[in-house]
Amino acid sequence: MDGLELLKKNWKSQEASLPKVSYDEIYQMIWKRSSSIVKWIFIISICEFLFGVLFNLVAADEEYWNSLEQLDLKEITMWVYGINYLITFYFMFRFYMNYRQINSTSSAKQLMKDIIKTRRTVKSYILYVLIGTAVTALAYAYLIIYHHIEDAQVADSSAYVFDALDWLKFTGIIVVALGAFIGILWLFYRLIYGILLKRLKRNYTQLENLDCD
Template identity: 55%
Template sequence: MDELELLKKDWKKQEGNYPRLSYDQIYNMLWKKSSSIVKWIFVISILEFLFWALITIFFADNDYWKEMERLHLKEFTIAAYIVSYGITFFFIYLFYRNYQRISATDDSSTLMKNILKTRKTVKCYIAYILISTAVTTLVYTYFAFYYHPYTVQVDDVSKYTFTFTQWAIFIGVMALFFGMLLGLIWLFYRVIYGILLKRLNRNYKELKKLEM
């Protein structure tokens, strides 16, 4: 049993000597826990950004950019990096603002509102990651097939035309692949941010009980 649960039990057992002090203790405990959780969300978002930035720097060598140019994806890749980093910076700023707001909160109703804002921001961030991944993956897949050496060098395209069944199988396999990819990404972010969001939601419910 953690310190918060002990405080809650002690608060319920009291018959009127110091109810306000106990209420403040429980509120302060929830406030500190919520502030710590939002701080971790902010820190993790920075670490995640640095990790992917290092991966990009490591793999984006001359051969990589030559391949992107051959596939006519160089301009798209540069634009995707700029947009991605810009939006990620924006979400990191929102996480920081949420942490500042919660750290400066002095009443339970405002704290509950800020907790809801933080949870909404994280959910929007995860949705952005999934949507952007789906879009960029589809674009890269299309250009990779369209400008593949075997596709470009074929003289008689009719020899390699797919039947309806073959197209259905191909589309089904690709849809399965995209579904698995997005599912793994969702699971990854669910593990990283989901635990923190559950704890934040638990604090929110405890605050609602205090207000009753």
């Protein structure tokens, strides 16, 4: 039993003439805990963004860009980076606004609404990352294959003719590999953000019980 549950137990055992102060104490404890959780969500999103930028700077050397240019993917990749950064900035801004909103909350009902809004924002962000990664990977796989088919200069083109079974095997390998990667990515986000979301959900439940008492 944590400190909040002990406080609630003591509050229920007090005289009827002293409920207001104890109610406020319980609410303040939940409010501070929720504010701290949302602040950490915002901080983690910043760290994640900075790590992604640093990784791109290290990995995207001259050889990397030259290989993309040979595949006619350099311009597309720059657009993908730009759009991804803009959307990530949008979610970081949403996390920051959620943190500010919770800091200015003055009632249990409003705090419950803010917790729901924060949880939805985080889930939307995770969904964007997973779907965006899958769509981008499939698009790049298609463009690379298409580029090689268009630009291949071979004496015997029959070696590059694939039947339906070959394409099915190739597609299956891509889907399985991509599915495994998305699964690992989902587990990573579930570990990082899932713990914080569970704590927010617990705070919401405690606020709901407090409001009913």
